[in-house]
Amino acid sequence: MVVQGKNIIGFSLSAASEEFVNSYDPREARTLEKFYMATKEEIEETLQKAAKAFEVYKQFPGSKKADFLEAIADEILVLDDELVQMAVKESGLPEARIIGERGRTVGQLMLFAQLLREGSWVDAIIETAQLAREPLPKPDIRKMLVPVGPVVVFAASNFPLAFSTAGGDTASALAAGNPVIIKAHMSHLGTNELVARAIAKAAQNTGMPDGVFSSLNGRGSSLGQQLVMHPVVKSVGFTGSFTGGMALYKAAAQREDPIPVFAEMGSVNPVILLPGKLKASAAETAKQYAGSITLGVGQFCTNPGLLLAIEGEELKSFLETLASEIQEVTPATMLNEGIWKSYQSGKVKVLEQIGVTLLGAGAEQEGNHLGSAAVAQVSGEDFLDNPNLHEEVFGPFSLVVKCTDKEQLLKVIRTIKGQLTSTIMAEPGELEDYQDIVRAASDVAGRLLFNGVPTGVEVCHAMQHGGPFPSSTDSRFTSVGTDAIKRFVRPLALQGFPEEMLPDEVKNSNPLGIWRKVNGELTRDAING
Amino acid sequence: MVVQGKNIIGFSLSAASEEFVNSYDPREARTLEKFYMATKEEIEETLQKAAKAFEVYKQFPGSKKADFLEAIADEILVLDDELVQMAVKESGLPEARIIGERGRTVGQLMLFAQLLREGSWVDAIIETAQLAREPLPKPDIRKMLVPVGPVVVFAASNFPLAFSTAGGDTASALAAGNPVIIKAHMSHLGTNELVARAIAKAAQNTGMPDGVFSSLNGRGSSLGQQLVMHPVVKSVGFTGSFTGGMALYKAAAQREDPIPVFAEMGSVNPVILLPGKLKASAAETAKQYAGSITLGVGQFCTNPGLLLAIEGEELKSFLETLASEIQEVTPATMLNEGIWKSYQSGKVKVLEQIGVTLLGAGAEQEGNHLGSAAVAQVSGEDFLDNPNLHEEVFGPFSLVVKCTDKEQLLKVIRTIKGQLTSTIMAEPGELEDYQDIVRAASDVAGRLLFNGVPTGVEVCHAMQHGGPFPSSTDSRFTSVGTDAIKRFVRPLALQGFPEEMLPDEVKNSNPLGIWRKVNGELTRDAING
Incomplete structure (x- = not known):
């Protein structure tokens, strides 16, 4: 695949601007390909596409979103040595490390696909009606997690695959049911383009809506700020410096409708x-x-x-x-x-x-x-x-x-x-x-x-990668492991809905066979009603 | 119990200032008792007591915290008609409504006590080690929810019992293991004092540390801001107006270490x-x-x-x-x-x-x-x-x-x-x-x-009382129902700890018999290790 230096706007490649930066090989200290910066119009188009895609994507069942995540993993592997060499060249990291990181990235996507197929992650909680209760009848209430809307992901430099374009933030936001817009990291623009195009291809092949994923080139101080301040954007994932993370966090808190920014800003451990x-x-x-x-x-x-x-x-x-x-x-x-x-x-x-x-x-x-x-x-x-x-x-x-x-x-x-x-x-x-x-x-x-070393961060259900400030902006969330999905969802309670109108996750019949808390007890059983 | 108009600082009553406001009877349009405003020194003393209390309180097992919450419920009922009449007088609400609200308040405390006794709310997730895994061994990681530290609660006017001194915010923050500091609502200061003293009494009788609960009188614009900006405070619960909630939210975001503010600011429904x-x-x-x-x-x-x-x-x-x-x-x-x-x-x-x-x-x-x-x-x-x-x-x-x-x-x-x-x-x-x-x-x-009316908000596991901005500051959380506890906890992962050093919640033997996710499967079984 020849790197084109373009922005990936849904299923289209776009380069409306003449402004560009070059990617860079830090070992050789030389510039590489040109990458065109996203224009205001391209940013707007991307976000409108994401908003439209959300209306479709959020309704997909878990199994269909899992197909998409697995297809991303496949497409990344199809890139094979081309991707590995590009990442090595742009990051200066050794080949063995990049191959290991690719394994982590693919494994992460598969883990979220598995989470979706199993389905219990939506934390379904059901309280059935008690119409005879005195002094007032108890209504039927059923709660589950639903996606929040388009998520902007700021890729990190130190893991050009696992914390970047198709990394943990993207995997968890897509798994949750949200479109993702990537702010490409300037220090591995070619790697980003290869992976972004792989994701776009996977999206097309699995019947995802145009706009479920985009990747834009630009500077954090201009593109990043524009993305975070845009009304279409509902949440932000960031991995990087304290200065960068706090700039986004403070901007988001100043919006007319503030949105959460989960910034993982490192620490001295x-x-x-x-x-x-x-x-x-x-x-x-x-x-x-x-x-x-x-x-x-x-x-x-x-x-x-x-x-x-x-x-x-x-x-x-x-x-x-x-x-x-x-x-x-x-x-x-x-x-x-x-x-x-x-x-x-x-x-x-x-x-x-x-x-x-x-x-x-x-x-x-x-x-x-x-x-x-x-x-x-x-x-x-x-x-x-x-x-x-x-x-x-x-x-x-x-x-x-x-x-x-x-x-x-x-x-x-x-x-x-x-x-x-x-x-x-x-x-x-x-x-x-x-x-x-x-x-x-x-x-x-x-x-x-x-008695261990903190440098390995296992991708699993029990991982917590997010601590008290300033290591991250909200210690109640993690950016690594399956719980990372919780950053990008909110609970929605449905009250008094008849069985046929309920989502599968909270139907009496429990057609997905998921774990649910029913009247205070965890169970996978259907409700007799 | 004679209302003294003082601040309740842990187990002590205090009135160092000569500045006061009067409580008020809105039906008769007349002023009632004097209530002394908290001084800077009293605020500092309260927060230092809370910080110290946290060190002890957070280590208590769920059953001991449950004793405390149940004792609060008992002490509220002991106040009997005195409390009911005080709340009626200060709020103008009818007696039957206040009696119903007291039932809700007591029921809420009992529900959180029950949650603590059952114990599974800590969301224990365990991944056991796989020492033979290639290329790297998998470490043993165990995650559970832990309290964040002292919580400031801003009482609401419209529910002088259920969303006030011993309301849902207080119950959930205490259940989580955090000391609570109440900013008393100016429109029911006498009701607040009666309930605050009942809580202090319950704390003493159940062996809680001095400072686990305090209640201060003052204006939101001075006392409220001071509390939210203080480094000891780790989280805030608020129910009230958009203007009031946003003032706290923006202040907290400007702290050197920003803290979350869950503000429920109402809506047009x-x-x-x-x-x-x-x-x-x-x-x-x-x-x-x-x-x-x-x-x-x-x-x-x-x-x-x-x-x-x-x-x-x-x-x-x-x-x-x-x-x-x-x-x-x-x-x-x-x-x-x-x-x-x-x-x-x-x-x-x-x-x-x-x-x-x-x-x-x-x-x-x-x-x-x-x-x-x-x-x-x-x-x-x-x-x-x-x-x-x-x-x-x-x-x-x-x-x-x-x-x-x-x-x-x-x-x-x-x-x-x-x-x-x-x-x-x-x-x-x-x-x-x-x-x-x-x-x-x-x-x-x-x-x-x-096909219902939104005005009843059932206190249960499935309730969601918190929606997209501006109805609340973070739609990922609720202020009513057992999930309200999640606002005031954070996950802590323990890696590589031997059985005897682990908290009971994540020990192999599962001495509390709680539900846990072990290697991806929900179970109440012990782990054979």
Whole structure:
């Protein structure tokens, strides 16, 4: 498939503007194809198509939407090596990583298709009438989740497949029954076009309405703002920087009809190293963390950017191993020039702060946009006094905070902001003495790990990828796992409707055989009525 | 119990300020007791107590929180006629209505207690580890809902018991595991104090921490804003006017760490009268609606303020009966002077709009703050052109919009804003021809009724009281029914924790016997591990 650099507006390709940007190869530091920016008219056409498509799409049964999601997965696989090489070229990520990420993307789509086929995700709740109740009869009320309307998805740079065009936000919004408009990420425009066209093809082949999916090129500050402020748009999914996420969140709150923005804005993912663990396995833990900090050039929302520990002999031995492991890490190309520059300046800024010293740094090497790993250290006292040290440095960097004692460690944890994850590294036996610490660590995070690394984010029913602010804008939702669908639906209660007018999900006969809460009891049985 | 006019700060009564307001009897138009405004110091003390109480309260098992909610219900009943008479005096509502509302309030508390004792509401989701999975092992992840922290509740005037001090917001926030701070409603300060002291007593008797509940007196524009902006506060529940709700919503979005505000701001609750229904039972339907419009002097969030129909003989006969029924309605005292004044001016404003004519008005009578019923009519065309006619007139008023045909009716429905409810009055046989209308009516509402009146809001699992903006700030949540608890919790995932460290809700052994989704399947079984 030849990349055309156009916007994908429903089933049509469009390039009305002469304004363009080039895609870019960060390893070679050279520009690639031209991509035409969406015009005002193209944006309007896209949104009108989405609104019209919604009227049709929202009425489709789960099985038909599942067909669509599965067809997207198939079409992505059909792109084969062309897609892999494009993503490698545009992101600088290694081929094995992109192939793994493609598997995750396809798996994610299949998981949502499975959720739709099973059907119970609509959370059907039925209360049958009690006409004889005194003093007033109880009406028949049946509630289920319904789609909210067109969703704008802002693709992320660090997962050009799994958190981008056909990533978790798109899969969950489409599964919910909403059309999706993608704001293509500037750092993988070709990858975006290939995947967007695969989605459009899947939509056509499975009888979806024109406009159920579109992808537009443009800048966040212009295209992004226009999309979020448009009355047709009912919800927003975003993965990226704090600045970008908050700009959208604040704009959406200023609309005449405010809409929810679920922005996942990353975090420093503190890891708490308890003394017993360091005593039992300092070297092993250090090796494990050196790997987690530098995985994918540290370009994960769940990268452990903060290691918190109590001073002592065991910590010393841990830090020695960590420093020597970090020195072994060869630098690699970062996702784009902007991220690379931010990493360089962010690292320097931390190292310039009072009390911060470098523990160890990765080898330097010739090449473009190479991110070299680094680990620094600071005392608990200096950390507590300095908010600059609480900010995320996106990349293979971690700061070790050496606390004088348990009380200072607790104070440090209570001072840090909301996080996607926090991790306790401990021997089970020592937890009895650190209950306050465990509790404080769970208060700040959406996911709390015990003796693991936070960098893997499993796509499953139990995943929570969204924590207290500022890691995300609403800790009540997740952007990874099947519960991600809940961001894009609302409950609708139907009162007093006769059986034949009810949607299948809440009919007495339960034709879909789904789990429902009937008069307070979960059951898959039909209602005798 | 003698009303003392103080703030209830945890287990203490406090009145540090000399500034006070008087409670008021709207029927007699006379001032009653003095109530002292909370000072800055008292507000700070309240919030610090709440933060401290949270650390203890959130760890309590469901059964202990259930004891507390049941004790609140008991203490409310112990207040007996004293509470009833106080609420009657301060609200102007009839005794029978207040007694009914007390039943609803107590029932609501008991329903949440039952939810806690059953325990499955935490939505436990468990994925067990697959250590042999390739290419990477699958970790053990267990997710459940946990409380977010102190919740501020803004009491509503129109339900001095059921949507106030111990109402649905308080019951659901406490059930979730969060301390509650009440901003007492100025129009029933004595009722508030009686109930707040009953809650404090119940808290003491059931071993709750000091600060689990407080109630403060003050103005929304000062006390309310201070509470919402305070870092200790993690969520807000509000029932009231659009202006009041939006002021809080916008303030909360401007915080350094934005917090969710669930504001239920009322709506006009359109009722769509289809021709077949009017033909079959015009008079009966008119009588039913005359009753619904004027119930409780029209002071319900779900009052049907808009009747939409297609012109014709049947409509004429419906309107004649409606007009004559309305003329029979004797006026009654409204909740407070502000609401009465707004009703008078709102009604006049609508009647002054182009094309609006009065259809019928209730009898006039001598008395204080009496709201007299009125029904007006306007053409579909004039309605479409005039946004002033789309606004809620809080009170016993309804506007009939006479559409030329089905297309205009559809256009009218698509023009109106988000609603708590919408209602279809129809003969089952005619719905086939009006599918677009039904769909449009469900798009704008949180609850869609068939052949009923929206004014009853059943407290049950299936209720949805929260619709698209501006009826509420987030259509994904409800403020009535057991799902109201979801506003005040967030999911927390625990990864890799050994059995003994897990909360009971997600232990392999399932000691609480609750429903859980284990590896994708709902079950109450223990996990063999």
